[in-house]
Amino acid sequence: MAKLVALQHQNHPSFSLLHSSSFSDFNGARLHTSIQYKRKPVQPKGALHVTASGTKKILIMGGTRFIGIFLSRLLVKEGHQVTLFTRGKAPIAQQLPGESDKDFADFSSRILHLKGDRKDFDFVKSSLSAEGFDVVYDINGREADEVAPILDALPNLEQYIYCSSAGVYLKTDTPPHYEVDAVDPKSRHKGKLETESLLRTRGVNWTSLRPVYIYGPLNYNPVEEWFFHRLKAGRPIPVPNSGLQITQLGHVKDLAKLFVLVLGNEKANKQVFNVSGDKYVTFDGLAKACAKAGGFPDPEIVHYNPKEFDFGKKKAFPFRDQHFFASIEKAKSVLGWRPEFDLVEGLTDSYNLDFGQGTFRKEADFSTDDIILGKNLVLQS
């Protein structure tokens, strides 16, 4: 549906994202409305721009947990009509820490909900074809069979934007992972790979984004939270092996911006992009960065050999015990995207808006720490 909106064009369309040095709470200001690198808008003269061809009817599969929360807000702010397809277990709109009442009211009044189970393929097909959407953001898809009914329902789909994973890469002796690198058909994330393959065969315009580890406020994966729990409790941080293993974190707000940047962007057509932070970090370095972010003193780090322990089903450390990082230079050079947060800034944002406010997803569980520390104490005596 056409919407006549007076848009204040802050940026030249060819402008690529600037580093914003201002550091604000999440109220949308940090997530400044970005003009995409190459829009296909109508550009008539005069102050009033018809945005009909720029406004999309967007479906987000998921969208209430982490990336989608930030992504949906950006898209709504850009003037798109955004529907979240969820089972309705979580509220469609929840006010975020730092989000003003006005911003939240604006968002919650405009965000739409399509309630259903994406595993019910018949329902997916019928409900989507009844609605008709221009663009699908698939944020929570895991298996290829979940995608086929969506494509079947939307033959005129302009773009399928998929949240894949850098976990699809085959382990390498020569990091970083580049988008051209070999993938591992046996990995835990093979459903993501199979989805990417399906998208390729279907002839639809698709874009796949491969994040590494994502962090930021509302993270449901205990990444930074794992460190914060221990720092707050004044406990040592047990790190497996040398602590030199290199990983990489990408801030959810930076990810959301890239997800928006690929919308309607020719350069993203049928392309895969890694998405994460600009620099990598060692395990030891990450412990120290979390301490800085939360205003804690430098942590005591205890290294241990995981082979000497049996933790049962419990995870003693939140990261793969290996080097794991990916180059983001393709997204930077092809799309002009830049992550805004460096590691300590991003962890500080997460701390200030989430853990530091007293909120977290998982209760602290130091049982594996105690096993490790107990044995270490015994060895030292």
Added chain:
Amino acid sequence: MAILSSPSVCSTAFFSTVKLLPRSLSPSHKLISFSSSLSVLHIPFSSSQLPITTQNKGTSSVRSGTNSVTITAAAAAGKRKVLIVNTNSGGHAVIGFYFAMELLGSGHDVTIFTVGEETSDKMKKPPFNRFVETREAGGKTVWGDPADIAKVVGEAAFDVVLDNNGKDLDTVKPVADWAKSSGVKQFLFISSAGIYKPTDEPPHIEGDVVKADAGHVGVEKYIAEIYSSWAVFRPQYMIGSGNNKDCEEWFFDRIVRSRPVPIPGSGMQLTNIAHVRDLSSMLTLAVENPDAASGNIFNCVSDRAVTLDGMAKLCAQAAGFPVNIVHYDPKAVGIDAKKAFPFRNMHFYSEPRAAKDLLGWKSSTNLAEDLKERFAEYVKIGRDKKPMKFELDDKILESLKVPVAV
């Protein structure tokens, strides 16, 4: 451009640089535009080990052998007179040799000024013992003291000077000052990625903090002060035929003799080992695109890292041998890791972001493939059969009680 040999196939292998036409570059790259008339340039090259390099070819494996190459006389239109002041030893020596060959292959004028005496024993080692190839390709070779550079190069005028010698200002200043006063337009300097301050957040990227007291830093600062068109290159480790310093050979020596490979620490330390042709291609791009290069620091490395363990494994795979890696703590064993092992015992990992962004440079190093070629040469020169002592290794293995097959 004169045709130096007939287009028919010669028995000697040819070396030339394929300058691929159009590189895809963003509009921000300012390229000198070349005219497009064609000519043929063959450069006879006696060794088959310096293969044809293709720029901008990602991870393609390197080809060697006979190949006649058409290059545009566009290169001739932008012909530069380049002076390379080259060290007479060490890991960086080979850079000057490859750079000279690549420039000559692109039609530029090259003089290599090597420090010291032409008759010294140092000149019997690679790459210096291959300078005949440089001369055959049309390059000049001179020797002397960089402090007396005016005397050594005489009346010759140059557009570009690369100092691939000095590690401190005392050594480079005479060269830089002379170049400035004699009207050299562009000054390039081989610095070192070793000047970066160690970090918890790799990689080292251009602009990151460096060790203020490092000799190279003083040079970099001085050059930036006195020159308008300058560029600085920070390399790490290199492999390639003509290398003056052992790199992969250290691993091959042990692997072919079925000896354990002792690696300090966890073996997870990341480093960067590039084929020297990557460094040469980056330098050549800087010469041919001086505006784009001007005022910039470039990490002169490939775009992939490798762990120390990974390097041992890749060397073994290239050689077709198994490998037995043994980790040790140098302090516990009581040895200096610097003497026992050719790489830094820490993460030492830079990325060539500036070269990719500003020069449109692409890495072509492919360790798995390149090491096969390196191993072939290793065997060809008979180094696999050479009797060797491994005293430090033995000391390490003794303290770890690791058996060594006799």
